[in-house]
Amino acid sequence: MKNFKLNKFATIFIAATAFATVTSTAHACSRITLDTPHGVSTVRSLDWGDQLGNVTQVNPVGIERMSAETPSYEKTMQWETKYHSVAQREYDVFHGVTSDAINEKGLAASLLYMYDSQQFIKDYKDSGAPAVSFLNVIDYLVENYASVDEVAAAFNDNAFQIAWADGLHGTQHGLHISVQDKAGNIALFQLNKGGKMVMHRGDVKSDLRVMANAPLQQEHRAYVEKVDLTDLAAKDIPSSISSLDRNLRGLFNTSHITLEEGKSWAQTRGKLLSTFNAGNLVPQDLIDPVNGETYASWTQFVYNHDNGDFLFTNYDTREQIGYNFNDTLAFTETMCADTVKQASEGLNTVMFSKCKSM
Structure with a gap:
């Protein structure tokens, strides 16, 4: 296993250098969450202009945590893990950002790029709540809440805020977050004009079942309204890798598949993956017509919020590896x-082992 331990100055230098490149690198990602006969399930890809890695980290109950990188805010979020969780972290480009995680209650959270929010960061005002960085906001959510309703209530009560001004390793980025639970509820959090945080609520039957990147949700909806998603001939379904088109294709494809009773979980998982891949996976070398850049899907997760199954795919090599969440419950250390x-x-x-650094 790679050694993640670096001294403080080396970490700052590497992160600053890498993020100077990241700011001009093409970005994408997709997430779908659907109900199945085997329980609510999520498929998620990480797409980028540079190849990405993935480290799975188990965080048991009772660990003392503090958010990193919140110097611009009066209060920094501190917490003790309430729920056992398993997180997916990216070190090769993003130096430890948690992109996706799920807890023992079946609540999952996903962090995706949202370029259009970056312009609004200057207008965001410190709400006075403890601030949590994008590095570990996903960890915070799944380690403290059991359902989407609980996260939504905490948001409305100003129990937490995102450290927008401090970004990632000193560079500001537009990002957005979804939370999805085993009951099929979904909430999407985005920074909008005027620095206003907006929460969209829905479920696996709503358009929030599909998540992509820019533009903001209201603009995705305006784009989708121009197309008849009931038309099985799919005459007006666009084919580009742009986020607008990936979101639209994801909604179209998930509108028409049937996840049948009587099929095994393996068969159901296969159908989820083929549905996602047909509309949302990004092949290497294609050009996004919106920005003229190229990026690709490097890693992908599919997981079940009920039975704990998790399958990881590396699309550089098409190698796969998996585990079951329930097999990690006996762990008493990270x-x-x-x-x-x-x-x-x-x-x-x-195969899990003690983390070499946090």
């Missing part, structure tokens, strides 16, 4: 696994 490396070594099941 454990990690480099899933990309282990899959490349031919392992089919993730």
Whole structure:
């Protein structure tokens, strides 16, 4: 397993250098969440202009946590993990950002890029709530709340805020967050004009079942309204890799599939993946007509909020590796696994060991 331990100055230098590049690198991601006969399930890809890695980290109950990188805010979020969770962290480009996580109650959270929010960061005002960085806001959400309703109530009560001004390793980025639970509820959090945080509520039957990148949700909805999603001939379904088109295709595809009773979880998972891949996976070398840049899907997760199954795919090599959330419940200390490396070594099941650094 790779050694994640760096001294403070080396970490700052590497992160600053990398993020100077990231700001001009194409970005994308997609997430779908659907109900199935085996329970609510999520498929998520991480797409970028540079190849991405993935480290799976288990955080058991009772760990003392503090958010990193919130110097611009009066209060920094501190917490003790209330719920056992498993997180997906990216070190190769984003130096430890948690992109996706799920807890023992079946609440999951996903962090995706949202370029259009970056222009509004200057207008965001400190709400006085404890601030949590984009580095570990996903961890915070799944380690403290059991459902989407609980997250929404905490948001409305100003129990937490995002450290927008401090960004990631000193560079500001537009990002957005969704939370989805095993009851099928979904909430999407976005920074809008005037620095206003907006929460969209829905469920697996609503358009929030699909999540992509820019533009903001209201603009996605205006774009989708121009197309008849009931038309099975799909005459007006666009084919580009742009976020607008990926979101629209995801809504079209998920509108027409049937996840049948009587099929095994493996069969259901296969259908979820084929549905996602047909509309939202990004092949290498294609050009986004919106920005003229290229990016690709490097890693992908599919997980079940009820039975705990998790399958990871590295699309650089098409290698896969998996585990079951329930098999991590006995861990009493933080454990990690480099899933990309282990899959490349031919392992089919993730092998966890003590994290070398946090």
